[in-house]
Amino acid sequence: MTINAIQDEIIEEFELFDDWEGKYEYIIDLGKKLPKLSDEFKTEDNIIKGCQSIVWLHAYKQDGKIHFEADSEAIIVKGLVSMLVKVMTNHTPEEIANADLYFIDKVGLASHLAQTRSNGLASMVKQMKAYGIAYQAND
Amino acid sequence: MSILDINKIRKDFPILDEKVNGRDLVYFDNAATTQKPTIVLEALSNYYGHYNANIHRGIHFLAEKATSAFEDSRTTIQKFLNAAHKEEIIFTYGTTDGINLVAQTYGRKFLKEGDEIIISTLEHHSNIVPWQMLCEEKGCVLKVIPIDDKGDLLLEEYEKMLSEKTKFVSVVHVSNALGTINDVKFIIDKAHAVGAKVLIDGAQASSHITIDVQELDTDFYAFSAHKLFGPTGMGVLYGKSDVLNAMPPYRGGGEMIKEVTFEKTTYNELPYKFEAGTPNIADVVAVKFAIDYINELGKENIAAYEDELLKYATEQLSEISGLRIVGQAKEKVSVVSFVLDGVHPQDVGVILDQQGVAVRTGHHCTQPLMNRLGLPGTSRASFAVYNTIQEIDKLVAGIHKVKKMVL
The missing domain is CATH 3.40.640.10 (Type I PLP-dependent aspartate aminotransferase-like (Major domain))
Known part of the structure; x- marks a missing residue:
């Protein structure tokens, strides 16, 4: 599935919610379901700067595609991170570097992107794309 | 009861009529900055x-x-x-x-x-x-x-x-x-x-x-x-x-x-x-x-009313299971910092915000103090003279909702 196809799927899922509670319960649920990041990857280097809660992002390349694993102390951030991972993982460095993440706005979570200082979602996106660019350069 | 007319005071602060996420604003971030009365504007x-x-x-x-x-x-x-x-x-x-x-x-x-x-x-x-x-x-x-x-x-x-x-x-x-x-x-x-x-x-x-x-x-x-x-x-x-x-x-x-x-x-x-x-x-x-x-309001009157708010908030929050008030000094101003078992302060802040309640979460620019207390941060509600008992009730209900959603 392409990055955009996954985004469209998420947008469709969110259309089911007509209030904030349903939406946040869903995000919290995603956070709870995100597999725990192994302690060996919870390193200082993997911490995304600029978040009120600690967010770790681990990336590796396999068969020409980048894979992401992530974790956070805060459950809502973890849910948001889980969506980002779902969209961005298992794609080529080019696809990741050039991705247009429109789903965040479409599902009404753009304010989370703007509040860079509090939850660092924007920093997370930036870091994922930076991996895309870095792995492209390595090729 | 306070000798101040709090409803009248609230009318002096136009921002208190704002809606946040479709709810009446409950502004409990006064230790960060207070709102401004019309005469100042x-x-x-x-x-x-x-x-x-x-x-x-x-x-x-x-x-x-x-x-x-x-x-x-x-x-x-x-x-x-x-x-x-x-x-x-x-x-x-x-x-x-x-x-x-x-x-x-x-x-x-x-x-x-x-x-x-x-x-x-x-x-x-x-x-x-x-x-x-x-x-x-x-x-x-x-x-x-x-x-x-x-x-x-x-x-x-x-x-x-x-x-x-x-x-x-x-x-x-x-x-x-x-x-x-x-x-x-x-x-x-x-x-x-x-x-x-x-x-x-x-x-x-x-x-x-x-x-x-x-x-x-x-x-x-x-x-x-x-x-x-x-x-x-x-x-x-x-x-x-x-x-x-x-x-x-x-x-x-x-x-x-x-x-x-x-x-x-x-x-x-x-x-x-x-x-x-x-x-x-x-x-x-x-x-x-x-x-x-x-x-004009009188600092003593303000302090006495804020003490009422502090006392009420402390009592009400203490009754929430899993909630611990951080900072129980002998003499306090109207600030209640708290942590909730199993819930990160940021999640408390985000879910309260959805309910129109503004609190501050995090280390409050006091990282050495948080280290001393062994906490990554707290959630903090801080009250001013224009806040009310009813607003504290909304905070309490909001925290119950946080627990229901996260735990």
Whole structure:
């Protein structure tokens, strides 16, 4: 599935919610379901700067595609991170570097992107794309 | 019950009618900044709309009117702090600016290698970093008064730290993170007994506690206007005139000079020596209206009502299972910091925000204090005179919802 196809799927899922509670319960649920990041990857280097809660992002390349694993102390951030991972993982460095993440706005979570200082979602996106660019350069 | 008419007071603050995420705004982030009454908003627009002019030098009508409004504010603040002299009131950009001024002028001139500076575990970063910078430059030693688990300073430890090496003590009057009211009179007297100068960071105290700088006998007292219903970007540094006179100027520029030639410049007298450049005229003018507003309500009445809110919030929050109030000092202002078992403070903040309740979450710019308490941060509700019991009920209901959704 392409990055955009996954985004469209998420947008469709969110259309089911007509209030904030349903939406946040869903995000919290995603956070709870995100597999725990192994302690060996919870390193200082993997911490995304600029978040009120600690967010770790681990990336590796396999068969020409980048894979992401992530974790956070805060459950809502973890849910948001889980969506980002779902969209961005298992794609080529080019696809990741050039991705247009429109789903965040479409599902009404753009304010989370703007509040860079509090939850660092924007920093997370930036870091994922930076991996895309870095792995492209390595090729 | 309070003798203040809280519903009437609420009408003075237009922002309280705002909707947040479709709900009535419940603003419990007053320790970060307070909202502004209409008379302050009008003072700002009146200044710009009717008598905006640069002050002190102009001889035309507007300049004189602006200058006299600007200096009226200084007199109002002098009375607010019960300072002995008007020129002891220096306008700054805020508490942080005032502390930096003292560290960079008094500190750089009078402190030397091996001298000791005492601060406390309760300090905001603003009252830590300027002293660390000074220590780095001059080779001074920074000492920190410890606290107990309730958030009270261990004053007997402070007494043990004091010696002839102690040259400066800079301590917060009221903790922003925990609400602890420190016994600053004791701290000041003990510091003076060993010949040290004292600065009190009054950022959180100025809106809750009556301040008498002469009775306290403090050398410096710094606070910000925006925490007492005034504008942002405007603060006050009080200093005893003999100490201020002995200090070199801070920033160079207009207004702070007496005479400039390319060979030598002589400096203006207090307070202008420390007010280089065109000051923040509009905000200085407006702060008078904020203080008049406080005086009209009566600081004792405000404090008594805030105590009611604090007491009610403490009782109600204590009943929530899994919630622990952080900071249970003997004397507190209306601040309740708390942690919820199994829930990160950020999640508390996000879900309360969805319900229109604004609290602050995180380390509150007191990372060393959070480390001491072994916490990554807390959620903090801080109350002002326009808050109500019903709003606290909404906070409590909001926290129950957080638990239901996250746990």
